[in-house]
Amino acid sequence: MTGQADITLSGFQKGFSYDWFQGALSFTIHSLDVLEFQKFLHNIKLNWEEGNGFLKDFWEQAFSCSFQHDQKPLEPNGSCTGEEQLEDITGPFFEMHMTGHSYSIYNAVYAVAHALHAMSPVLYNHRETLSEKRIDPEDLQPWQLHPFLQDISFNNSAGETVSFKKNKEQGTGFDTEHLIIFPNKSFQRVKVGRLDPGAVEGKQFVIRENMINWRTSSKALPLSVCNDHCYPGYHKQMKEGEKFCCYACVPCPEGKFSDRKDMADCTRCPEDQYPSNNQDQCIVKSKTFLSSEEPLGITSAVSAASISLTAAVMLGIFVKQRDTPIVKAYNRNITYTLLVSLLLCFLCPFLFLGEPSKVTCLFRQTAFTILFTVAVSSVLAKTIIVVGAFMVTKPGSSMRKWLGKKLTNCILLFCSFIQVAICTVWLATSPPFPDFDRQTLTREIVAECNEGSVVMFSIALGYLGLLSIISLIVAFLARNLPDCFNEAKFITFSMLIFCSVWVCFVPTYLSTKGKYLVAMEIFSILASGAGLLGCIFLPKCFIILLKPELNKKKLLICRKN
Structure with missing residues (x-):
């Protein structure tokens, strides 16, 4: 019911049935019990000599009686004595409590009285001055009260403070009846309850449900809907063109849940939880990482161990056959450095297995970038040796004094030092650290290593890629030099495989998440390293072990006519 609704009935409606009003709620004009108002109603007596015709008519209608007139016979219900009690009249015909309308009038009368009292020095100022002229009460205009009404503030007999805002309004709100x-x-x-816009935050609307006696057989809260409940896992959605109490039950969107009936909207689960299949509760996410105990982790570990063992065997073969022509021909020190760096690269995947820790995160990315930089720098140095060896054989070449261990060592140290400096700055400014990704996967929390500074990580990978491209270009240009055993051909194939693997890794890195991303990085490390190991050293090992008759100096130095 609205604030203006009134069920007070006239005498002609006494047979009216209004049971359907039972339990009605309404916003009514705010009111309080005024002191001695009940006593005033009890003491009302008729005094017809005062000529109060309204009260006489009301009395006859309310008590179904009439006063005796000389020209009018008595009503069948009898004559009015004037001693009837207002409290005997039932509620629909007369209320013993002050209504909101009457309470507002009551406050208005007192407000005007207080304003007149505040204005009295002006009304009765017998000492007229130039600035303040006396106003005759008979000539008082309503608008002249406005400045005084604005400033008044008093407590009425109900104990409530009456005052006006700047726009001359009270704004007392509504009562919920x-x-x-x-x-x-x-x-x-x-x-x-009470609806008070001026109350503190969270207290503007207060309702006490335990005081409500609902008009239902079970005395339970009635349903003001035109459809069934929306059960957990669903939320209410208004139907266009329908009444406000009609709605459709719509499943919660992905990533949200509802655990109660008739929810207006679904709620998103905390970051470490995800909705159930029915979307009626949240389930704690499990922590995931590439473990060495699961099939994918075991496969990665076995592959890394196998290729590492192969590199170690090849290193042992080259150390044992260090005095043979095929080992001596291409700078033994660079060969050993390349094999050792590849061996350590194949061991790097073990840093990627298991739950990330502070130590593993510090060395996981920096170790493999530095080791691969040393390996690629060694390949670049070997390629330059091949080119230089061909150039010094030309008559009058000035390259002979520059070619040798000093040049290769300078290339190796200089290229490797730049990467070491990049990684040092990276670790000093914003090092990698263990972190948890709660957003990427729906049902799992990914334990990962946060790179810290993405910029430094990109610079380290970019520098490694630049060295690889330079090595590929130099080896490609030297592939047709007329040696019988031209190592540049094998280096070209190895660097082509190396670059192809890491170029394919970039889109995979951006699209793969969780432990599969770590597995892809391990695969890229092993595949690119195996390409270098197989293309460069496998042919030499074949000659050393299976074709020793070809491991002779005169067969390695032949020229085309």
Whole structure:
């Protein structure tokens, strides 16, 4: 019911049935019990000599009686004595409590009285001055009260403060009243709440449900809907063109849940939880990382161990055959450096297995970038040796004094030092650290290593890629030099495989998540390293072990006519 609704009936509606008002809720104009108002109603007596015709008419209608007139016979219900009690009238015909309208009038009368009292020095100022002229009460205009009404503030007999805002309004809000109908057609208005815009945050609307007596057989909260409940896992959605109480039950969107009936909207689970299949509760996410105990981790570990063992065997073969022509021909020190760096690269995947820790995160990315930089620098140095060896054989070449261990060592140290400096700055400014990715996967929390500075990580990888491309270009240009055993051909194939693997890794890195991303990085490390190992050293090992008759100096130095 709205604030203006009123169920007070006239005498002609006494047979009217209004049981359907039972339990009605309404926003009514705010009111309080005024002191001695009940006593005033009890003491009302008729005094017809005062000529109060309204009260006489009301009395006859309310008590179904009439006063005796000389020209009018008595009503069948009898004559009015004037001693009737207002409290005997049932609620729909007369309320013993002050209504909101009357309470507002009551406050208005007192407000005007206080304003007149504040204005009295002006009204009765017998000492007229130039700045303040006396106003005759008979000539007082309503608008002249406005400045005084603005400033008044008083407590009425109900104990409530009455004052006006800057726009001359009270803004007292509304009372929430609950209507209880009794069998004798009387009723009682029960205040069950308050709507007060001026209250503190969270207290503007207060309602006490325990005071409400719902008009249902079970006395339970009635349903004001035109459809069934929306059960957990669903939320209410308004139907266009339908009444506000009609709605459709829509499943919660992905990533949200509802665990109660008739929820207006679904709620998103905390970061460490995800919705159940029915989307009616949240389940704690499990922590995931590439473990050495699962099939993918075991496969990675076995592959890394196998290729590492192969590199170690090849290193042993080259150390044992260090005095043979095929080992001596291409700078033994660079060969050993390349084999050792590849061996350590194949051991790097073990840093990627298991739950990330502070130590493993510090060395996981920096170790493999530095080791691969040393390996690629060694390949670049070997390629330059091949080119230089061909050039010094030309008559009058000035390259002979530059070619040798000093040049290769300078290339190796200089290229490797730049990468070491990049990684040192990276670790000093924003080092990698263990982290948890709660957003990427729906049902799992990914334990990962945060790179810290993405810029430094990109610079380290970019530098490694630049060295690889330079080595590929130099080896490609030297592939057709007329040696019988031209190592540049094998280096070209190895660097082509190396670059292809890491170029393919970039889109995979951006699209793969979780432990599969770590597995892809391990695969890229092993595949690119195996390409270098196989293309460069496998042919030499074949000659050393299976074709020793070809491991002779004169067969390695032949020229085309």
